[in-house]
Amino acid sequence: MFGKKKESPQIDKEQLELIQNAQKRIKQKKRLYIHFVLFLIGSLFLILANTVLEIGKNFTLFGKEWFLFAILIWLFFFIYHIFNVFVTHKFMGKVWEQKQLDKLMVQQKLRIEQLKNELKKEAPHIAESEHYNESLNKKEKTSELTVIVAAAENNAIGKDNKLIWHLSDDLKRFKSLTNGHHIIMGRKTFESFPKPLPNRTHIVITRQSDYKAPEGVIVVNSLEDAISAAKSDPQPFIIGGGEIYKQALLIADKIELTRVHENFEADAFFPEIDTSTWKETSNTLHSKDENHNYEFSFLTYERK
Ligand SMILES: NC(=O)c1ccc[n+]([C@@H]2O[C@H](COP(=O)([O-])OP(=O)(O)OC[C@H]3O[C@@H](n4cnc5c(N)ncnc54)[C@H](OP(=O)(O)O)[C@@H]3O)[C@@H](O)[C@H]2O)c1
Numbered sequence: 001m002f003g004k005k006k007e008s009p010q011i012d013k014e015q016l017e018l019i020q021n022a023q024k025r026i027k028q029k030k031r032l033y034i035h036f037v038l039f040l041i042g043s044l045f046l047i048l049a050n051t052v053l054e055i056g057k058n059f060t061l062f063g064k065e066w067f068l069f070a071i072l073i074w075l076f077f078f079i080y081h082i083f084n085v086f087v088t089h090k091f092m093g094k095v096w097e098q099k100q101l102d103k104l105m106v107q108q109k110l111r112i113e114q115l116k117n118e119l120k121k122e123a124p125h126i127a128e129s130e131h132y133n134e135s136l137n138k139k140e141k142t143s144e145l146t147v148i149v150a151a152a153e154n155n156a157i158g159k160d161n162k163l164i165w166h167l168s169d170d171l172k173r174f175k176s177l178t179n180g181h182h183i184i185m186g187r188k189t190f191e192s193f194p195k196p197l198p199n200r201t202h203i204v205i206t207r208q209s210d211y212k213a214p215e216g217v218i219v220v221n222s223l224e225d226a227i228s229a230a231k232s233d234p235q236p237f238i239i240g241g242g243e244i245y246k247q248a249l250l251i252a253d254k255i256e257l258t259r260v261h262e263n264f265e266a267d268a269f270f271p272e273i274d275t276s277t278w279k280e281t282s283n284t285l286h287s288k289d290e291n292h293n294y295e296f297s298f299l300t301y302e303r304k
Contacts, residue, residue: 021096032085039078043071145227147238147248148174149270150258150296156266158241161192164266167292170258177256178237182230184223186244187211203229203236205244223247242268255301262294279304 046067049055059066089096150170151157158164179199187206190213196202202217203226213219220226223244230236238248249255249271255278257270282300286292 024096028085032081035078035081039074042074046070143231143233144235144253145238145248145251146177146235146254146256147245147252148177148256149240149245150174150260151270152260152262152264152266154263154266155270155272156264156268157245157270158192158268159264159266161188161268163192164264165260165294167258167260167294167296169286169292170296173256173258173298174239178239182233182236183239184226184230184236184244184248185239186241189239189241189244190217192241201230201233223251227251240268242270246271253303255299257299257301258296259299260294260296273301277304278302 050057050065050067056066061069089100149157150163150165150167152164156164178197182201182203183197184203184205187204187208190202190204196214196217202213204211204213204217204219205221205223205226206219207221209221211219218226218229220229227236238244238252255273257273278301280299281302282298284298286296286298288295
C-alpha cells in the first residue's frame with residue numbers, strides 16, 4: 001500500500017533534443033560512408049564494364065572512355081553530399097537549422113552582455129592607463145605647437161648666448177603672439193634672459209636633474225615632457241634656441257619666422273626650412289628705418 005513509487009528516468013527536453021540530433025548526425029554519417037563505399041564499388045564496376053565486358057567500348061567523349069565522365073559526375077555528387085553533411089548540415093532539416101541559429105543568437109547576446117559588464121568594471125582602470133591617455137591625447141590633439149624665431153639669411157640666431165640684433169617691432173610681435181601662453185626653451189636660452197618674461201609660463205628643458213629655476217618656472221628633462229606640461233595651452237610656443245629648434249621642428253605644427261635680410265657670424269643657428277614639409281602662408285616685409293638697422297620679413301609656415 002505504501003510501496004515506493006517507481007522512478008522514471010528524468011531527462012530534460014533539451015537533453016532529449018541533443019540525443020535525437022546526435023542520432024540524426026550518426027545516421028547521416030553512416031549514409032555518407034555507404035555512399036563512399038558504393039562510389040568505390042560503382043567506379044570499379046564502370047571501369048570493368050568498359051574494359052573487361054567491353055560495354056560501350058567504341059563510345060568515347062573528347063577522345064576519353066565514357067566511364068571516366070561517369071565517375072567524375074558521380075564524384076561531383078559525392079562531394080556535394082560531403083558538403084551538405086559537414087558544411088551546410090542540410091539533411092538536418094529546416095527546423096533544426098532555425099533552432100541552431102536561435103541558439104547561436106542567444107549565445108552571442110549573452111557574450112555581448114558579459115563583455116559589457118566586464119568593460120564597465122575595467123573602465124576606470126582603462127581611463128587611468130598610460131596607453132589610453134596617450135591615444136586620447138593623439139585623438140584630441142587640438143593644440144598648435146608653434147616655433148617662433150628670428151633668423152638671418154644664413155639662419156644665424158645667436159652668438160655668445162645673446163641675440164645678434166635689436167629689432168623692436170620683432171620683439172613687439174614676439175610679445176603679442178606669446179602673451180598668456182606657455183613658452184618652451186632650452187636651458188641656455190633661459191639663462192640668456194635677465195629675468196623671466198611677464199605673463200607667460202616658462203618651461204625650461206635641461207638634462208640636469210637638480211637644475212634650480214625661479215618660482216613659477218617649470219623645469220623638465222625632455223622636449224616631450226615640456227609639451228605635456230603645456231598640454232592645457234591651445235598654442236604653446238617653442239622659443240629656442242638652436243638645439244631645441246632642431247628637435248622641435250620635427251613635431252611642430254607652425255613656424256612664426258622673422259627673417260632678417262642679412263648674414264651674420266654666429267654660434268647658434270636655426271635649421272633649414274624644408275619646403276616639401278612646410279608651406280608659406282603669410283609674408284610681410286618690414287623695411288629698414290631709424291629704429292631698425294636691418295630689413296626683415298614676418299613669415300608664417302604651416303605643416304603641409
Ligand atoms: N633669434 C632667436 O629667435 C633666438 C631665440 C632663442 C634663442 N636664441 C639664441 O640661441 C642661442 C642658444 O641656443 P643653444 O642652441 O646654444 O641652446 P638652447 O637650445 O637654448 O639650450 C640648449 C640646452 O638645452 C638642454 N637640452 C637640449 N636638448 C635637450 C633634450 N633633448 N633633453 C634635455 N635637455 C635638452 C641642454 O641643457 P643642459 O646643458 O642644462 O642639459 C642644452 O645644453 C643663444 O645665443 C640665444 O640668444 C635666439
